[in-house]
Amino acid sequence: MALEGVMRPGHAQIRVLELDAAVHFYRDVLGLVETGRDASGRVYFKCWDERDHHSIVLREAESAGIDFLGFKVRDDATLDRFEAKLAEAGIATTSLPAGDLLETGRRVRFTLPSGHEIELYATKTSVGNGMPMVNPAPWNEQSETGIAPVRFDHALLYGPNIADVKRIFVDILGFYLVERVLGPDGETETALWLSCGQKVHDIAFVEHPEPGKLHHCSFLMDSWEKVLRAGDIMSKNEISVDIGPTRHGITRGCTIYAWDPSGNRFETFQGGYYPYPDYETITWTWDAFPQGLDYPQRKLHESFLSIVT
Template identity: 75%
Template sequence: MAMTGVLRPGHAQVRVLDLEASIKFYRDVLGLVETGRDAQGRVYFKCWDERDHSSYVIREADSAGIDFFGFKVLDKATLDRLEADLRAYGLATTRIPAGEMLETGERVRFQLPSGHLIELYAEKTAVGNGLGTTNPAPWGASREHGIAPIRLDHGLLYGPNIAEVQKIFVDVLGFYLVERVLTEDGQTSAAVWLSCSHKVHDIAFAEYPEPGKLHHCSFLMESWESVLRAGDIMSMNKVAVDIGPTRHGITRGCTIYAWDPSGNRFETFMGGYHPYPDYEPLTWTFDNFGQGLDYPQRKLHETFLTVVT
């Protein structure tokens, strides 16, 4: 499909309780590549196969959670158009100047009815993946350090009013609904999975009474074997694991959920099918949500519904 608007998830900024412990975790256990530190005390990371400067940013704070989630758009003209569309829809936007984040151009920020801050941007310095662009090798040394995911894949955010959130992503930003879980009464959506590409999801939302909550940021792995290897590395480093290794019914992805030292959940994820905008969305009833979450066990893990930051 032609990608002419929102391209992909671009970055997440996450709050951590102990910066040094978190740097060690994300660099040495998760295996992200540190790409910079700024005057605000933020530390920037990328996954080994990402070409832009950074996709995951951490800062020390008194509480864990997410500050904002950002998407890269095609170009500056697209950024201007989407900002105008957001304002026409009735959402206030803020322009954040280029350079406020390292190696990142102007960003357009707005708040969702779920309480989450979302950003759009068109420019970020390309630093490459260390393999070059002519006759490149399939992988380099960074792939062998820690868990070493390929890229930031998606986020799952918890908050209220996700029906309205879905409208904003579909009607304004050009996403489409891939899957949903119905509420117990079958009348509305308890959770939605949305895509701007032909990935099975680029962002997901679940209905939750408290606004602005992070369920997890997800990192893409190359294979089921690499997910299992990630589980070995988690165990070797005494990382607290939430769910998995297992397969989702929803998305068909294979997964492990675990927590960083601050209690922020992250996911090592691979697989999933390849939807297109003309596909009919898949629907899961609430009584089968357990199978949607953990297909082999058909178990709706209590932590999945209640533990957020």
């Protein structure tokens, strides 16, 4: 079972152009909870219902984008097993010591053929969600601050060689392919949606000539009504919206895409179905891709296909 290996996306470190503006946005508009700052100037956040110390890390830099994406594995023995499997496959890894990232244990990092840095870790301090473990309420005050997503849900990454990337995630890390888009030739896979559990996707990739690009980080909302409320908050705060509110054909998710102050795209996502590892992969042909992206309008939005950080 996949949850005995990789359990979920755990964190993303995002590059931002102006740290103060980014902190205001992620804390006060998106509504994440600030949980710490480290000596290098990075700022740590979690979504209100997440229990681990952080899921989003901001780092000020000269260019926007993503530094790395981390996945939490079951335990230290699992981390050792994946490190060995990566080595057997000829994939170089770097071991980062506990504490290099606040409240996080040892991490094993490697570079995908798409140019993205991926890391695995087994331990991170639990800080809870502000509610007791006995007789908790269904929500707290933090869940009403800003957009207030439930959790960091997934990321979509753009880069080359995604066929090789798929083999790493499926053959080594135990993910399975939930949906895919075929290119105009009807054979080449140009987009992939992969899951390590029972979510419709935990990570997705699109073939792109430039390596290491971020398309978006996605945050889960409780309901379609919460997605619409997020749209209201975006408008009240003059946040630039890319697409939505709308519904995908791919994953069946309801969504709004918008940009943070540095130009990193983010998504407020709700819905989707619940696949199992034995589900047959859903295939979208190139001519139907507009419905896959925006089912009501059946439209390929140029900004969605071309703007990455």
